[in-house]
Amino acid sequence: MQEHQQLSDSEITEDLTAPVIRSARWFWSFVGSLGFIMLVGISGYIYELYSGLGVTGVQRPVYWGAYITNFVFWIGISHAGIMVSAILRLTQAEWKRPITRAAEVLTLFSLIAALSNILFHVGRPWRIYWITPLPPIFIGFDFARGIWPNVRSPFVWDPVAVGTYLLSTILFVYTCLIPDIALVRDKVKSGPAKIVYSILALGFRGTPRQWKVQATAPILLSALVLPIFVSVHSIVSWDFAVSIAVEGWHSTIFAPYFIIGAIHSGVSGVVTLMAGLLWLYKLDKYIKPDHFDAIGRLLVVVATIWFFALFLEWIYALYPLEDPEIALRNMQVSQPPWSYLFIVFLLTGFFIPVSAWLFKSVRRNPMWMFFTTILVNIGMWLERFLIIVPGLSRRTELSFNWGSYAPSLVEIGLVAFTFAFVICGIIVFARIFPLIPPFDIKEGMRFRHVIKIGKKNISAVVRE
Amino acid sequence: MKKIKNNLIFTERVIERSLGKVPVNKELINIHNRKRGNTFNSFLYITAFLSVFGIIGIILRIMNGFDDMSAWSYYVTACMFIFTTFMGAPMVSMATKVARGNWRRPISRMSEIFCISGIAGLIFFTPILWVLPSLEDGRKTLWFFDPGKVPAYSPHIWSTLALLGFVLTALTLLWLNARPDFAILRDKSKGKSKIYSFLAYGWVGSTHQWGSLRDRVSVLGIFYFMLLLTVNYFFASDFLMALIPGWVDSLYPVTLSHNAIQGGVAILTIAVFIMWKWGGYQNFIGLDQLWGLGKLLFGISLLWFWFFISSLMVLWYGKKPNERDVLQLLMFGKYLPIFLFTFFFVCIIPFFALTLDSIRKSYYGPPIIALSVLIGNFLDRFRHYGSAYSLDRTIDDATHRFASLPDIAIPNMVDLMVIFGAVSMPLFFILIISKYVPVISLWENREYLLYGSHEKYYKTEVLVEGKPY
Amino acid sequence: MANKSVLGLFIDENEAGDALSSLRKAKYQDNEFEVMTGTPYPHGTFGEAHPKLRLHRFPIFGAVIGFTVALIITVGTQLAYPLVTGGKPVLSIPPMLVIFYEMTLLFSVIVTVFGALFESRLPKIFMGAYDERIMTEGYIGVVVTVPIDRISKAEEILKKSGAESTKRGWEEERILKKSGAKSTKRG
Helix, strand or coil: CCCCCCCCHHHHHHHHHHHHHCCCCCHHHHHHHHHHHHHHHHHHHHHHHHHCHHHCCCECCECCCHHHHHHHHHHHHHHHHHHHHHHHHHCCCHHHCCCHHHHHHHHHHHHHHHHHHHHHHCCCHHHHHHHCCCCCCCCCCCCCCCCCCCCCCHHHHHHHHHHHHHHHHHHHHHHHHHHHHHHHHHHCCCCHHHHHHHHHHCCCCCCHHHHHHHHHHHHHHHHHHHHHHHHHHHHHHHHHHCCCCCCCCCCCCHHHHHHHHHHHHHHHHHHHHHHHHHHHCCCCCCCCHHHHHHHHHHHHHHHHHHHHHHHHHHHHHHCCCCHHHHHHHHHHHHCCCHHHHHHHHHHHHHHHHHHHHCCHHHHCCHHHHHHHHHHHHHHHHHHHHHHHHHHHHCCCCCCCCCCCCCCCHHHHHHHHHHHHHHHHHHHHHHHHCCCCCHHHHHHHHHHEEEEEECCEEEEEEEEC | CEEECCEEECCCEEEECCCCCCCCCHHHHHHHHCCCCHHHHHHHHHHHHHHHHHHHHHHHHHHCCCCCHHHHHHHHHHHHHHHHCHHHCHHHHHHHHHCCCHHHHHHHHHHHHHHHHHHHHHHHHCCHHHHCCCHHHCCCCCCCCCCCCCCCCHHHHHHHHHHHHHHHHHHHHHHHHHHHHHHHHHHHCCCCHHHHHHHHCCCCCCHHHHHHHHHHHHHHHHHHHHHHHHHHHHHHHCCCHHHCCCCCCCCHHHHHHHHHHHHHHHHHHHHHHHHHHCCCCCCCCCHHHHHHHHHHHHHHHHHHHHHHHHHHHHHHHHCCHHHHHHHHHHHHCCCHHHHHHHHHHHHHHHHHHHHCHHHHCCCCHHHHHHHHHHHHHHHHHHHHHHHHHCCCCCECCCCCCECCCCCCCCCCHHHHHHHHHHHHHHHHHHHHHCCCCCCCCHHHHHHHHHHEEEEEECCEEEEEEECCC | CCEEEEEEEECCHHHHHHHHHHHHHCCCCHHHEEEECCCCCCCCCCCCCCCCCCHHHHHHHHHHHHHHHHHHHHHHHHHHCCCCCCCCCCCCHHHHHHHHHHHHHHHHHHHHHHHHHHHCCCCCCCCCCCCCHHHHCCCEEEEEEEEHHHHHHHHHHHHHCCCCEEEEEECHHHHHHCCCCCCCCCC
């Protein structure tokens, strides 16, 4: 990377802990407006709680709508975070340094957002604890519940998998955060903040033993979290795929297809986030065009594999030549409004961004990357919507009544809530902890070498 | 650290490097040019003999006729085994080049040499074109057969074209990557310089040539990967899935490509081990290479389970008559022992063994596990192709299930000849070509002198590696 | 005798390394002195002893615990109230695999994180002689923790090796005796 700048430790500390030490000028107004959106969403939810699911657009036979779409979408986004971080850690890619933490935090908040969608979607959210295998003596007051969760139901796997993923992500983020909490502890002069950071830092002093753990533990945890990450979206996809009731869902490729789609949308989410952070916190010394370039190339590969999976999904849906399946596919591509959505999905999800990313000038431009990755996520949201809704709204032999689906205002409000929540969560996290790990950047400065060959300088790095 | 204006700054450490006075590694050239020992020659003769045996097997099989598909089950298995092991090995070179891993340098050429086995694959594949019936038999197909509009031999036409493209791309890749080495050998070795100057095809190492080499290799590498997917897609669909009525598994083409890469990594691990142990390359191949391959094998074996469970879950839950049939046929019916052995060899053993640091990070661990993967891979091919080709495709009208499931066929003499031939012929080609193409890339190894070295770092020594372009 | 610690702050890596070798020469044991840095350095940069970690064992413990929990959740609960749903056997392996898989990994992660804390010797309540500049500005700290009678000599060695400044701090034994003492982070 030729754009490298050697920075002093104090400068790095100063730059990267600045958002933690004092609020930026825009902070309160930004968080305030996001808070307003969240408030609107929550009031919609209270209304929904009071009047029941009738206030949403779901009706027979389309029982799953925007909430489930949004659930799958956020689970998808959550994937990239850990994927980017874990894969880059395992392959010891040098350009991971400024990206990993932000990616992990994105995972954290998008998982919470995903889980909240389930709460919005169920009719009696106050019985959500029924999903736990707590023995009846613990919840003896609840007489209706005499039985255990049915482990043969995919809806029991979901909370197990997502809960595992959430808990592991929290632990993962915290483990990697300890040195930086110690830094903030030392940076903050006094006051209650100092006490809180001191407790959270657990007395970290930066001895060789502690640094060795900091080098090994994330790799070990990455190796453990990666299989969890693969399982979570597979399980979410099986919510659909194990059922034979709906055409277009019962396909074996669903698990890999969902995973690769999740990586596609999630890595794009990470890029969007990187560009946002770059502008918000003026991090151009740390996030370089090279980083966008590297991640852009990764995206081209991921997007192409995803498209191949989409192709296989379609071709094998048509392969048995069964009428209901053909009718469904026909409806998706030729019957408005689905056909319009389908075109938008293809263009935004694949054709526009991927053809743009083939150009180096686009990949190296944060502004371009910001918009193209947002396009991807519009496409990927529609992808989930087009899997769920048309499949359910197709007339089958035994449906007694049928209607279509359009999201109600409450649903739109709650979808907006999740977006606001994730953005707000990341901004608030960045107000409390450094979002770019200073110790990692400082390590990069020490590990860096330059190999001079003739007139060319090549950056090199210490390998351990 | 230095103190500059009250700030501590870590100054960049600069290493100057040039290849001006570093000659091409003589040891590598000497090992390549040396007279091959008895072991090498006896292996060469054995594989040559078995290849001839295999060809006789092919002829005998053809003479028996194409009508009885079940007689061809071992044959197709053997042919597919070539494509899902030998032809997957070059992916290691392509993938590690994309990831710019420096540990690949000593093994990338060996991985590319496996491209030559495509020729053996083509030889074995050709008769299968006559075994596979035309689309007029009414089976489902990728080509959505419509008499008059879609040619009845679409699968045959397109898969042959894809396969030819695949093998040609592979051979071109091998040649392109080896061209600078041919030029070195043209200038450095006596006796064979005519062949080498022909193969080097005017390579002088100009900046332009190096630049275009890099571009061509990366473009062809991507092509290779896409063709690998395509070829396996055809093999999985028209040559397999279409022959089992009611089997709809959109994942299987990807699974087969994955199996090919797994088999490729496994056979490459063994090849690298042989180079280390008996090839005289102990100074060039180290723990890093076998460990790296071990890690790859571990990751890929985990993926095997994921692909397997993704398909199983959907079919098992679906429980439609055709799905139950497919599971009975491929896993839980008469082929249960084959399935269990496959699972054991290809997933359980690699997973539990390679989890252990002491096995993964060793010279002997990865190749032994690789052997288990190869056995498993063969059984997996047999589980699918063997059952598909010997299946009686009549469906019972009352139960909507298969009227009967095939027994596990016992290989007869001809089958054994074909199987041994299919394993030996690629090996024979590889041994032959290793006499002319250095099995460790001379130029990639020399290039590494520019980018990797051990440097003093205060009180210790560290490995510093650069990743150019 | 109570332990006391002294910290020397270094700018140059070589000087810090020299301090370590001089300490060794003066018969200070490897467990009596430590380097502190604000960022990881390659192992052995200062000639320090290689810490031995046993982090790889923890996930296996976790996996065993997780597997057992999963066994109780799946087999236990399903046998406690056997109810056939969807035409599947009460103990069906494919769905149970999912729970086994998740629980095994979950407990591996949890135990690994505890293992990471344990191996880092965290939490450490009394930090001994410490300076904020190590984390924030990139100074290299060498801290020697020895009985009180050997402390002055250690301080001398540190100064001689080129420490920019030194400072002293109390270790836990002394603190515990002094009831109500405050944290000694600032030495």
